[in-house]
Amino acid sequence: MAEVPEDVIWRTMTGVQSHFAIGSGGVRRYADGFSPILVFADVANPDFDSLMACCQLGDxxxxxxxxxxPPEGWSIEAESTMFKMIYEGPTPEPVDDEDMVELGPEHAQQALDLALLTNPGPFGLRTLELGxxxxxxDDDRLIAMAGERFDAPPLRExxxxxxxxxxxxxxxxxRLMHRVMREEMERGQIPFLHVLSHNEVAHGMYLRMGFRDSLETIVRIVKRVSA
Known part of the structure; x- marks a missing residue:
């Protein structure tokens, strides 16, 4: 039975998506413009010294x-828990929907605006490049979206x-998720996702779709507050 490894983000940023990440030593983060996410290789000994070298005050x-x-110079702005869920259902049926549009660079600002309005998780102007x-x-306004982020073969988020x-x-x-998931499974990948533990509506929908809780972990928003 497949599981989502605890270090799936580290595997992503030091593997397939290393060209989208910056950092050294025991820390990596997506480069500016992508989703503002960082990962420590060893959470028992987080490498904040290396992190200081690849971020700015206020990040x-x-x-x-x-x-x-948090060490001196850093604060915790929010803390919650989230589930890492892995898909165990059949390959979704093809989505035949002429109204569904593949998003490209020309849609980046609208995608960011929608993400800021609805808060599906960390998002940046270049996030569409991750998958x-x-x-x-509705007319020219983006009203719904779904896509891909972390990539740690055979897992694809x-x-x-x-x-x-x-x-x-x-x-x-x-429908959007089924389109993304079908393409992933046709490539031999296993879909997985993250959802905040308190988001009962989304969590319930994902369970009904065939996802299973693989593990639950803490998630924080950290801020650099001094040099």
Missing amino acids: RFYCERWSGS SYYGYF VSGVCTHPDYVGRGYAK
């Missing part, structure tokens, strides 16, 4: 698994799932 990052006290993204539009509040309940998220 905020999502950080998982590390639960220690395939699809969306729905489904991410950025969100719908504008005015369009919730129309099945957009599920």
